[in-house]
Amino acid sequence: MERTYIAASDERSLFFRELRATLESSGVQLVDSAADATATLAITFDETDQRVLSVSARNVPTEYEVYYTIEYGLYGGEKSLLEVQTLTLTRDYTYDSTLVLGKAREEELLREAIVDDLVRIVLKQISTL
Numbered sequence: 001m002e003r004t005y006i007a008a009s010d011e012r013s014l015f016f017r018e019l020r021a022t023l024e025s026s027g028v029q030l031v032d033s034a035a036d037a038t039a040t041l042a043i044t045f046d047e048t049d050q051r052v053l054s055v056s057a058r059n060v061p062t063e064y065e066v067y068y069t070i071e072y073g074l075y076g077g078e079k080s081l082l083e084v085q086t087l088t089l090t091r092d093y094t095y096d097s098t099l100v101l102g103k104a105r106e107e108e109l110l111r112e113a114i115v116d117d118l119v120r121i122v123l124k125q126i127s128t129l
Contacts, residue, residue, distance in 0.1 A: 003029050005037035013046045014115050022119050045071035053092055065092040068114045081129055089114045
């Protein structure tokens with residue numbers, strides 16, 4: 001992985017930006033085209049959202065789950081170095097409609113923590129190759 005190209009459909013996603021920053025700080029040389037790379041890290045799926053986990057007796061959401069799913073593979077030329085992997089991490093939090101701003105910030109922090117964990121898992125899998 002001397003020269004790595006990251007192929008992603010969404011280069012503005014939180015996961016892509018964090019992965020790129022972590023690879024650069026680790027000393028990996030990132031290139032702008034697959035032709036110049038010795039390895040290509042392909043991020044084929046990158047999605048985050050939230051869903052309701054529980055509701056009150058008045059049918060008001062009281063608990064949410066934040067999730068982030070990625071699918072990726074690592075290739076060296078035409079050879080697959082790491083088969084396509086799918087990872088989904090989740091965190092849940094309670095919701096109180098009287099604390100909307102605080103809960104929005106909590107959701108944002110949870111999403112960032114999930115991305116940090118995903119980046120750590122991907123780098124650990126890649127480093128074993």
